[in-house]
Amino acid sequence: MTANYHTHTPRCRHASGTEREYAENARKGGLRILGFSDHTPYDYSPSAYKSGIRMEVEELGDYVSTLEGLRREYEGQLDIRIGLEVEYYPKLFRRLLDTAKAHGVEYMILGQHFVGNEEGEPYSGQPTDDEGILDRYVKQSIEGLQTGAITYVAHPDLMRYVGDGRIYDRHMRELCRAARDLSIPLEINLLGVRDHRHYPNEAFWRIAGEEGNTAILGADAHTPQDLMNAESEARALDMIRRYGLELTDAPRFRRITTMTQTAEKEET
Ligand SMILES: [Zn+2]
Ligand SMILES: [Zn+2]
Numbered sequence: 001m002t003a004n005y006h007t008h009t010p011r012c013r014h015a016s017g018t019e020r021e022y023a024e025n026a027r028k029g030g031l032r033i034l035g036f037s038d039h040t041p042y043d044y045s046p047s048a049y050k051s052g053i054r055m056e057v058e059e060l061g062d063y064v065s066t067l068e069g070l071r072r073e074y075e076g077q078l079d080i081r082i083g084l085e086v087e088y089y090p091k092l093f094r095r096l097l098d099t100a101k102a103h104g105v106e107y108m109i110l111g112q113h114f115v116g117n118e119e120g121e122p123y124s125g126q127p128t129d130d131e132g133i134l135d136r137y138v139k140q141s142i143e144g145l146q147t148g149a150i151t152y153v154a155h156p157d158l159m160r161y162v163g164d165g166r167i168y169d170r171h172m173r174e175l176c177r178a179a180r181d182l183s184i185p186l187e188i189n190l191l192g193v194r195d196h197r198h199y200p201n202e203a204f205w206r207i208a209g210e211e212g213n214t215a216i217l218g219a220d221a222h223t224p225q226d227l228m229n230a231e232s233e234a235r236a237l238d239m240i241r242r243y244g245l246e247l248t249d250a251p252r253f254r255r256i257t258t259m260t261q262t263a264e265k266e267e268t
Contacts, residue, residue: 005109007034023074034079097257138171
């Protein structure tokens with residue numbers, strides 16, 4: 001692995017280590033590119049709802065300037081990129097794009113941890129046999145990709161559908177096809193591998209292989225040590241071989257702009 005675009009900071013309240021420690025470990029481990037993509041802030045107003053897993057909107061400025069400082073410091077040794085891991089929330093996304101753009105965020109990866117607009121909705125990784133939730137997860141993720149702002153999909157297989165495998169196949173195949181048609185890579189999440197989570201899901205990656213998707217490895221680092229883990233990397237590469245997936249380490253940064261059809265549609 002020479003590039004990782006999925007790195008958190010303590011601002012999300014469930015990661016540890018300073019930005020410099022992440023950069024130092026990345027450099028020592030031989031990474032050339034280190035992309036930070038901490039859990040995006042979201043402005044839920046007029047709702048008073050607060051998320052416990054992301055930075056506040058007010059912290060975004062410091063996040064970006066800290067990383068810009070580190071980027072200058074590491075020039076010539078490590079290419080630091082500044083991104084966010086975002087959910088696509090239809091009611092809130094346009095405002096997020098404006099905020100991210102104003103702060104100079106360079107890229108967004110989609111990690112659809114909740115459906116709807118998060119508030120009062122189930123966590124996508126919670127086991128469910130409800131086809132409706134699976135369907136919403138897939139439709140909403142696809143809509144997110146269609147905004148044109150998304151560089152890649154983080155753990156697309158986070159959704160934990162425990163019902164009929166044929167139903168899972170039908171819906172997830174839709175997501176794989178949409179990502180393929182938009183040339184958006186799907187992430188094999190190394191945190192899932194390291195922690196023996198329900199993802200990466202073999203059934204999902206079999207579909208992705210059949211549909212000709214491109215995969216990317218993402219450390220999803222929540223501690224600096226997470227950045228280099230040869231064992232999880234080897235297991236992910238084995239999946240890539242078994243399912244005949246394309247592998248990329250150079251995902252395309254998209255334009256973070258509000259001038260997307262979906263965003264326009266939301267306003268009306
Ligand atoms: Zn996290
Ligand atoms: Zn993450």
